[in-house]
Amino acid sequence: MQLPDTDNIHHQYAFKKGYRMALDGKKQASMPSDIRRDMQMRDFFQQGWQQATEEALLANQLRHQPDWRNRAIWFVLMILGGLATAAHIINRVETEQHAKALQQATEQSQPLASIPAESLAILNEQQRRDLNHLKSQVSEQPLALQPIIDSKIAVDNITLSQTIDQRQPVNPLKSPIPKYIREIYCYTEITNAKGQTLYHRWRTDKQILATIPLEIGSDNYRTWSSKKMASGWQGQWYVEVLDSQQNVIARTEFTYGLTTEKQP
Known part of the structure; x- marks a missing residue:
């Protein structure tokens, strides 16, 4: 409460009365009769009422408005959420690219023995003979033995x-x-x-x-x-x-x- 610039105790009384009644939620119509009869006291009553009303409104706004700490936390969370989303997207893209590359490598290195029968059905007789000959050459490729070395063991x-x-x-x-x-x-x-x-x-x-x-x-x-x-x-x-x-x-x-x- 900020008292008005007056030394008149009656005016100060009217101001405080209006201030308290506004805080209590009472209407101006309930103004005391001794204040209502004096125009100056009525003015100070209304000033007190107005000041209390404005302070209550400001307090309500501050109560519903987040302070700078909450705003800072919210801002940091937004940044972290964005980074996490970006990391998830990048990881997903890299995983898909790796899977695609692995599939391509597997398809390119597919052994002859694993070619499905339905794929062989489109080959003519000569192509079948060539494929069987190539498969026999691959399967018969020897793996050389390493020489036995001298050892203290x-x-x-x-x-x-x-x-x-x-x-x-x-x-x-x-x-x-x-x-x-x-x-x-x-x-x-x-x-x-x-x-x-x-x-x-x-x-x-x-x-x-x-x-x-x-x-x-x-x-x-x-x-x-x-x-x-x-x-x-x-x-x-x-x-x-x-x-x-x-x-x-x-x-x-x-x-x-x-x-x-x-x-x-």
Whole structure:
């Protein structure tokens, strides 16, 4: 409340009365009769009323208007929301581009064996013969064997078996191994490789099927790995022992399938 510029206590009384009645929500018609009868007191009453009304209106506006902190927070949230939306859009575009590139690369590198039969139906007889000849050349392309190097690591024993029991091979296998045997173990005795990681590499004459790490725990160590087999993998196989640099230090070979006789 800002009092009017007057020393008259009656005028100040009228001003304060109008101010308080306005704050209480009362109407000017409820003005006291002693103020109503005096024109000057009535003017000061109305000034107090007007001041209270204006202050109440201003307070209401300030209450519903966010302060600068709220505005700043809102502005920051808007920026972060825009950045998040932009990042999402960029990530989505990059993902779609990567998927498209991967699909194109897959289509371009599609192996001959995976060409669907309906696509082959449009080929004439000569084109079929050429395609079959090309497929046979690809499938028969050999994968060269690495030479066996001299090494301080000694491979004292390599045995193929049907299982391992108490760190010893059980039911040793001899080549050719019949295709009804669906898992083959390669048992190996290693010397002078304590603390190193060696490898068993299972491969055919055309492709590498598995490379299995072997942690060597002592100077004279027995270890093994195994390979699940499938009837479609009939042919020549090799199990190679690799040093920590994956150089070949020993190799055994066997033929899988191509026979149905059970081994003794």
